[in-house]
Amino acid sequence: MGKYILRRLLMMIPVILGATLLIYFLNFSLPGDPLAGRCGDRPCSPAYEAAFRAEYNLDQPFIVQYVRYLGKLLHGDLGTNFYGKSVAHELAIRYPTTVKLAVIAITFEAVVGVLAGILAGIRKGKFIDNLVIVSTLIFISIPVFVVGGVSQYLFGLKLGWFPVTSGDGSLEQLLLPGLVLGSLSVAYAARLTRTSLVENLRADYVRTAKAKGLSTARTVGIHTLRNSLLPVVTYIGASFGVLMGGAIVTERIFNVNGIGNFIWRSISQRDGVSVVGAVVCLVIVYLVVNLIVDILYGVLDPRISHD
Amino acid sequence: MSIFEPTNNRLLDVSDLFVEFRTREGVAHAINGVSFSLDRHETLAILGESGSGKSVTAQAIMGILDTPPGYVTGGQVEYCGVDLLRLSERERRRVRGAHISMIFQDALSSLNPCFPVGWQIAEMFRIHRGLSKSKALEASIRLMERVNIPAARERVKAYPHQFSGGMRQRIMIAMAIALDPAILIADEPTTALDVTVQAQIMDLLKELQAESGMGLILITHDLGVVANVADRIAVMYAGRLVETAGVHEVYADPRHPYTIGLLESVPRMDVARQETLPAIGGLPPNLLAMPEGCPFNPRCKFAVDGCRVGEPPPLTQLASAEQRYAACWQVDQLTDMSTAGGQR
Numbered sequence: 001m002g003k004y005i006l007r008r009l010l011m012m013i014p015v016i017l018g019a020t021l022l023i024y025f026l027n028f029s030l031p032g033d034p035l036a037g038r039c040g041d042r043p044c045s046p047a048y049e050a051a052f053r054a055e056y057n058l059d060q061p062f063i064v065q066y067v068r069y070l071g072k073l074l075h076g077d078l079g080t081n082f083y084g085k086s087v088a089h090e091l092a093i094r095y096p097t098t099v100k101l102a103v104i105a106i107t108f109e110a111v112v113g114v115l116a117g118i119l120a121g122i123r124k125g126k127f128i129d130n131l132v133i134v135s136t137l138i139f140i141s142i143p144v145f146v147v148g149g150v151s152q153y154l155f156g157l158k159l160g161w162f163p164v165t166s167g168d169g170s171l172e173q174l175l176l177p178g179l180v181l182g183s184l185s186v187a188y189a190a191r192l193t194r195t196s197l198v199e200n201l202r203a204d205y206v207r208t209a210k211a212k213g214l215s216t217a218r219t220v221g222i223h224t225l226r227n228s229l230l231p232v233v234t235y236i237g238a239s240f241g242v243l244m245g246g247a248i249v250t251e252r253i254f255n256v257n258g259i260g261n262f263i264w265r266s267i268s269q270r271d272g273v274s275v276v277g278a279v280v281c282l283v284i285v286y287l288v289v290n291l292i293v294d295i296l297y298g299v300l301d302p303r304i305s306h307d
Numbered sequence: 308m309s310i311f312e313p314t315n316n317r318l319l320d321v322s323d324l325f326v327e328f329r330t331r332e333g334v335a336h337a338i339n340g341v342s343f344s345l346d347r348h349e350t351l352a353i354l355g356e357s358g359s360g361k362s363v364t365a366q367a368i369m370g371i372l373d374t375p376p377g378y379v380t381g382g383q384v385e386y387c388g389v390d391l392l393r394l395s396e397r398e399r400r401r402v403r404g405a406h407i408s409m410i411f412q413d414a415l416s417s418l419n420p421c422f423p424v425g426w427q428i429a430e431m432f433r434i435h436r437g438l439s440k441s442k443a444l445e446a447s448i449r450l451m452e453r454v455n456i457p458a459a460r461e462r463v464k465a466y467p468h469q470f471s472g473g474m475r476q477r478i479m480i481a482m483a484i485a486l487d488p489a490i491l492i493a494d495e496p497t498t499a500l501d502v503t504v505q506a507q508i509m510d511l512l513k514e515l516q517a518e519s520g521m522g523l524i525l526i527t528h529d530l531g532v533v534a535n536v537a538d539r540i541a542v543m544y545a546g547r548l549v550e551t552a553g554v555h556e557v558y559a560d561p562r563h564p565y566t567i568g569l570l571e572s573v574p575r576m577d578v579a580r581q582e583t584l585p586a587i588g589g590l591p592p593n594l595l596a597m598p599e600g601c602p603f604n605p606r607c608k609f610a611v612d613g614c615r616v617g618e619p620p621p622l623t624q625l626a627s628a629e630q631r632y633a634a635c636w637q638v639d640q641l642t643d644m645s646t647a648g649g650q651r
Contacts (some may be wrong), residue, residue, distance in 0.1 A: 207411070208417045210403070212434070301421065
């Protein structure tokens, strides 16, 4: 097990290198000059311009810029953006909000999605099954900015159940954005649970459980569910990794001061250092979450061995 | 459970059982009036090809048919004089596993992959007898030893995939005999195993039966397995019994064209090598569209015009022998023809 984790951690190194190189290169290739408009209506003085370019290595070729960045990254330094602020600090003040948002969404997904899937699966072909299939289809086919906009208008403005936008990122303010963020994965989780349950209910070991004289509740609740939830756990884990990366659209709609919003603003301001820093951070979080999910899978399914 | 005290040797009486599957394409008549009985110590082999209804019969007796699409539409399944089909689901559940238990063909898929084998065996004691976890686990270890699983105590926490095919089937057997059932139904218990392991499993079943006196219903298409262990044979075709008799009588002197065909298709060492093994031509009938008359008539080499119309022939006692039944209009002519043909 320890060996497996070590191997997985080592495998992250090339992934992180590749990700930084790609993002750094994309950023480098973007048109526009961070100095444009920096000194108001007048062009900046040549002395300031030269000093600025030297400070951020902008006068160097791409590869030198990248290697110097990487050198700092190895020391855990995510760099300073063009406004003189530490990227690490900028991320640190926003991350708790994004984590809160992701936890709300994932709880919604795990509880409502899985429950709806179980109900639909054991009542296959009945009313509740059709209800789940149709309602999940609606959430899957409507883009998140529509769901977000409509629920903001309906539940925020018209009904007044939730705050319209998020200010300081309290739990109450994040509830509606969290539900909107989770709506798509709730639908997928429900469908996955349903399919997996229906499939497993036909399995031979379920017939054995019946032949043993077990009650239906025990046959489904203990014997079938354990197996049916394996793919669901993987899906929910993976979607948590995605959600931890912040949600650009949802955070924009509800003005949540999280990572997604930060990335969006940094991109539009050509603040490359911030973008690369945030993305590196997200890649690492994503990889770690995935590793945890894979380890968890081995715990849930005795057939998977990590030795 | 006092109502299930056996009053005599008779354990099970299935009479006139009908099962149908209601599918989108129509109603498939899977079992059409099957009757048989089982005594203590007795081994009844139900023989037939895939789709003949042997597994469905077993599932109907157990009450584990998938409903829908499967429905028992008629008949009685009397266990110690009580018709199981009239019991409530709750009462039936107490019979299942404890009084009548069942083992299946593929032990790997029939065991739950997510739970240790000991836990799965112990579940029988915990659910039916209310034993504590630790006591039930102790009982499981004793059962695993009884079915000759080496190092049972160390392996009780192992998972099904960590065992070999033969060992897995032993675990299924341990689970099935846990509560000393009066009847054990074995649905192709050795089909997925290689030949040496097959023999070991059959020996184990015989041994357990000798100890406890349970009745054994062996469902199979393997004539070799049947010859060694069965007392009586019931041959099924298209959801009907076509011949029932003692095992030696059937092998020595089959009285139904289908049984004759089955036995001819077995490779034999005492007969000169033939170019090709004889096979029964054609395919089993489509249960949604049964042929008129005798269901076997399209494949039967003895069929006459009378076989192709009217009702299927009923299972009737042979004039020549007691305890022998066959369902064939031509049964009296058959003996002469098959002996005249010099086939047996």
